Amino acid sequence: MKLYDLTLSGNCYKVRLFAALANIDLTLVAVDFMAGEHKSAEMLALNPFGEIPILVDDKIVLRDAQAILVYLAHRYGGEAWWLGEAHLQGEVVQWLSVAANEIQHGPNTARLIEKFNAPKDKHRAIAQSKQILTLLEQHLSANSWLAAGRPTIAECAVFPYVALAEEGRISLAAYPKVNEWLLRVKQLPNFVAMPGV
């Protein structure tokens, strides 16, 4: 099973993190993002959105880190990682949407601006980061984990860009419960880091 991957991408790290936690073997295929390889004809044939990660498992090709997490958890995650009950899956998907939207346009974008000079609206990214971190702090004041009362793929989707927030000059000092949760995730068996985490 191949993961088209970039070491510095938090979206790719979502998948690497889950694969490590769930003991799933991935063959990493490095994509030369800086040279624009993700926009090459070969890569666009795999993912017309021109983004990574991309997972190729025999004849199955999936784009979008959240979709890849659902696939891997369901097919290979076993009982520890696959939640059969409808309302627990709903709880998880709430946070997959947060990862795809609020986290993407908050701390992820702030980091793209600071670390990679992306031409994006810095004030907006900072405001959106504070908003979602405040909501996360509130949720984690009453819950140890994001969904279902236990570690799930929601952690893998949300953790990376929160853990990388300070690379986007978003301070986490005001969010003690978020910091405790980051530590809980880091203490999960088989946890792997990435540069900046």
Add this chain to the structure above:
Amino acid sequence: MKLYDLTLSGNCYKVRLFAALANIDLTLVAVDFMAGEHKSAEMLALNPFGEIPILVDDKIVLRDAQAILVYLAHRYGGEAWWLGEAHLQGEVVQWLSVAANEIQHGPNTARLIEKFNAPKDKHRAIAQSKQILTLLEQHLSANSWLAAGRPTIAECAVFPYVALAEEGRISLAAYPKVNEWLLRVKQLPNFVAMPGV
């Protein structure tokens, strides 16, 4: 089962549309959005994000239209709407992420600007709308449906704000395959519309 709802919200319509297609009974609770009722203490207790839709099914409370769609399809959708296979769920989630991100920041935002005077970046919303519509057109040139070769909750998540795009002055004239798909969705048994669709 109660849906906290606003008639003019495409996000609420995602849920109303799926409930109609799958013959699921919902009791609609109108939220006075213009008066800020979604930010009231009672509503924030149900959804700290201060957004609608919110689904309340006995003791289960879910926010985020995409999460509600997963829950309803899984619990009440039956075989016609619940895809058991991991890779088909992955395909569906790809489009739930698109609904939560690219559609939200493209045609949804363009409509918020034009119809509700939202103080957002119009040029960005137009650019993002064109980008996602082009990708949708490409996908629908080779596929009748978004995922799994059949109508799924991906349609319910993506259809509303694409069908409402012209309310945001985003023309759909250049996207014939998108128009054909909109028509296919409208012809599904038990389809319901909303104002503007």
